[in-house]
Structures are given as C-alpha cells and as structure tokens.
Amino acid sequence: MTRIVALLFMGLVLFIAGCEKNNSAPEVEALVYEQAKPISPFLLTDQHGAPADNSQFMDHWNLVFLGYTSCPDICPMTLAKLTAIQKQLSQDYKVQVWFVAVDPKRDTTEKRKAYIDYFNPNFLAVSGPHKQLFPFVRELGLIYAINDSDQQEYAVDHSASVVLVDPTGSVRAIFKPQFKQGNVPLVDASKLTEEFKLIADYYAE
Numbered sequence: 001m002t003r004i005v006a007l008l009f010m011g012l013v014l015f016i017a018g019c020e021k022n023n024s025a026p027e028v029e030a031l032v033y034e035q036a037k038p039i040s041p042f043l044l045t046d047q048h049g050a051p052a053d054n055s056q057f058m059d060h061w062n063l064v065f066l067g068y069t070s071c072p073d074i075c076p077m078t079l080a081k082l083t084a085i086q087k088q089l090s091q092d093y094k095v096q097v098w099f100v101a102v103d104p105k106r107d108t109t110e111k112r113k114a115y116i117d118y119f120n121p122n123f124l125a126v127s128g129p130h131k132q133l134f135p136f137v138r139e140l141g142l143i144y145a146i147n148d149s150d151q152q153e154y155a156v157d158h159s160a161s162v163v164l165v166d167p168t169g170s171v172r173a174i175f176k177p178q179f180k181q182g183n184v185p186l187v188d189a190s191k192l193t194e195e196f197k198l199i200a201d202y203y204a205e
Contacts, residue, residue, distance in 0.1 A: 026198035029176075029191065031141075036170035036203075042136040044100075044128040047113035052126045057169035060094035061200055064163040066142050068103035068156045069115040073184045075099075078160065079119045081189040086120065088193055093200055094167075101127040102137065102144040103156050140165075141174055160185045162192065166203060173199050 025034065039054060046052045063082060067075035082097050089095045099116055101107035104127045107115075116125035127133065137144060144158035160177040175192045177185035 026195070026202050028173075028195040028198055030164075030195050030199065031174040031176065032199060033172060036166055036168065036172045037139070037141075038168075038170045039139050039165070040135070042132060044126040044132060044136070045109065047109060047116055047125040049109050052124060054169050056096070056124065057165050057167075059167050060096055061089075061167060061196075062096045062098055062163075062165035063196075064098040064100060064140060064165055065161075066100050066102050066137060066144055066158040068101055068158070069107050069111050070103065070153075071156070074158075074160050074186065077184060077186055078162070079116075079123075081187060081192075082123075082162070083119045085189055085193050085196075086123075089196060092197075097123040099123055099125045100133070100137065101125060102133055102158055103127075103146065104129060104133065140171060160187070162187050164196065164199065172203060 025032070039057070041054055044052045063086070065075075065078055065082060067078070069075075079099060086095050086097050097120065099112075101112055107127050112125040112127060116123050134144075140163045142159035142161060142163065144156060146154065146156050148154045162175045163171060164173040164175065166172040173195075175187050175195065177187050179185050
C-alpha cells in the first residue's frame with residue numbers, strides 16, 4: 001500500500017511539474033512585457049488618406065516599425081524582412097504590418113503609398129504631425145530625432161526595433177535589431193518569426 005501511495009505521489013509531482021513547465025513564460029531574446037502596455041488614443045493618417053487609430057490594432061497581431069521613405073538602408077531592408085515574415089506567419093496567424101513614417105515633412109500620403117506598395121500594398125504606412133507622432137512612438141517604446149530639417153537633404157535617426165502589438169491594442173514585446181560592426185542594424189527574420197510564435201501562442205486569449 002505504501003508503495004502505491006508513493007508512486008501516486010511521484011506521479012502527481014511529475015504532473016504538476018509538467019504543467020508548470022508548459023505554463024512558464026517563453027524564453028526569448030525579445031523584450032516581453034508580462035503585463036501588456038496599453039496605447040493611448042491616437043489619430044494618424046494611412047497611405048490612402050484614411051484615418052488610422054487604435055481600432056486598426058484590434059483582433060489581430062501587429063508588427064510596427066519606424067522609418068522614412070528617404071532612408072537609404074535600414075528601412076527598405078527591414079521592410080523586405082517584414083514582408084517575408086508576414087507571409088510566413090500569415091499561414092497560422094492574423095498579422096498586420098505597420099510602417100510609421102516619422103518624416104511627415106517629406107513623406108506625403110502619395111509618397112508613402114508608392115513606397116509601401118513596393119513591399120506589400122496591404123501594409124499600413126501611417127504618419128501625422130510630430131505633435132501626434134511623437135507621443136505615439138514614445139508609447140511604443142521607440143524614439144526618433146530629426147536634425148537639420150531646414151536643409152534639402154537630411155537624415156532621420158530612428159529606432160530599428162520592431163514592436164509587437166497584441167490583438168487588444170497593447171504593446172506586448174519589442175524585437176531588437178542585431179548590432180554587428182560594419183553592418184546595418186537589422187532584426188533577424190528567422191529569430192523574430194520563431195519568437196513571435198512563442199509569444200503569440202503563450203499570450204493568446
């Protein structure tokens with residue numbers, strides 16, 4: 001009898017341990033918020049001239065990236081990666097990609113549309129005045145800065161990370177780029193895809 005009780009006890013311990021392992025947070029390199037960060041109400045404009053607000057985040061996963069259409073390297077290279085990532089993930093998940101253009105002076109509606117159509121016309125390419133853009137970007141956990149904007153040609157410094165916004169419209173994670181000497185900082189497409197699946201599955205409602 002004692003042997004049977006001991007075996008049952010061991011089985012119960014193993015069962016509980018297995019449950020705890022399955023319920024443990026995914027081990028990823030991305031910065032994951034255990035409590036997702038809600039995004040305050042915002043109003044921007046997409047590449048069709050239509051309003052873009054919090055409602056466009058709802059009921060699907062969102063990958064959000066900052067940039068500007070005159071960007072020589074990080075933006076087109078990252079958007080190319082996001083095109084491949086979204087195509088792969090769309091087999092099992094609803095994923096919307098956002099390109100937030102943080103150079104509203106040059107990135108007109110028409111220019112944003114032509115730019116994003118090259119990658120995927122279903123992506124959102126949004127922008128707006130800095131007084132609306134900056135608070136929105138800050139809540140995403142990202143940053144941008146413009147110097148010498150009075151010149152004809154100028155660069156825009158911006159985060160190269162990709163933000164994951166969950167189906168409730170809250171920031172769930174940030175995928176950071178790889179920094180290698182002599183190379184442009186870019187996200188790793190394979191790693192982002194793998195970690196996205198782990199995070200999305202774990203926090204699925």
